Amino acid sequence: GSEDLVVMADATGFVTYASASSRRILGAGPSELVGSRLEEVLGDDAGTGSVTLRVSHADDGHRWLRGTVQPVCGDDGRVQQTLCVLTDVTAAVAREKALADSEELFRSAFSGAPIGIALSDFDGRLLRVNAALACLVGRPVGDLLGMTVADITHPDDRAADEANLGEVRSGEVSGHRVAKRYLHADGSPIPVEVHAASVRTAEGEPYCIVAHILASAGADR
Structure with a gap:
C-alpha cells in the first residue's frame, strides 16, 4: 500500500x-x-x-x-x-512488548505470592494454582490442575461453595468473600478465607474466577 x-x-x-x-x-x-x-x-x-x-x-x-x-x-x-x-x-x-511485560509481571506475582492463588473456570475446575496453595493443601501443583475446587473443599462446605459459584456464574454477583475449610492431602481440615472474583472478557463473556486464599489464624499449616 x-x-x-x-x-x-x-x-x-x-x-x-x-x-x-x-x-x-x-x-x-x-x-x-x-x-x-x-x-x-x-x-x-x-x-x-x-x-x-x-x-x-x-x-x-x-x-x-x-x-x-x-x-x-x-x-x-x-x-x-x-x-x-x-x-x-x-x-x-x-x-506486544507491553503485553509481554504484563504477562511476565503476572507470572512473577502469581508464582511468588506468599498467599494461595487459584484460577478456575466457571464450573470450579482448577486451571492454574501457585506454589503457596499447593503447599497449603499438601499436593503438587500438577496434581491440582484438573481437579475442582470441590475436590479440595471440606464436604460440609461444598454446598455453600456451589451456591456461591452459581451466583458468580449467573452474574448475580461479581465475587465473594467466605470463610471455609479446605482439605489437606492427609484429610485434615484447613480453615481459610477466600476472596474470589470473576474475570470476564471485554465482551462481557465469562473467562475465569481468580481466588486469593489466606490460611485463617486458626490454621496450623
Whole structure:
C-alpha cells in the first residue's frame, strides 16, 4: 500500500529508489536515501525474506518495520536488485512488548505470592494454582490442575461453595468473600478465607474466577 516503505537497491547494494513514505517512516526523503548503502538504511542484519527490523529514524529514535527483503535475479541467476517492502509496525511492537511485560509481571506475582492463588473456570475446575496453595493443601501443583475446587473443599462446605459459584456464574454477583475449610492431602481440615472474583472478557463473556486464599489464624499449616 501507499503507506508502505518501498526501497530498491542495485546489485552492489546502493539504494536506487525510495518511496515518498520514507520521509514519515525514516525521517529522510527519497533524495536523501538514493545513493546510500542499503545496510545504512535497514541495518547490517536485515537479511532476506520475511523480516522484522529495528531501524533508525533521522529525527526520532527508531522504528520497527515488518515486511520482505527480496533479491531479484536476472536470467543468469545473478542478483540484479533488491526489493524491500516494509510496513511501520512500531505501535504494534510496543503493544506486544507491553503485553509481554504484563504477562511476565503476572507470572512473577502469581508464582511468588506468599498467599494461595487459584484460577478456575466457571464450573470450579482448577486451571492454574501457585506454589503457596499447593503447599497449603499438601499436593503438587500438577496434581491440582484438573481437579475442582470441590475436590479440595471440606464436604460440609461444598454446598455453600456451589451456591456461591452459581451466583458468580449467573452474574448475580461479581465475587465473594467466605470463610471455609479446605482439605489437606492427609484429610485434615484447613480453615481459610477466600476472596474470589470473576474475570470476564471485554465482551462481557465469562473467562475465569481468580481466588486469593489466606490460611485463617486458626490454621496450623
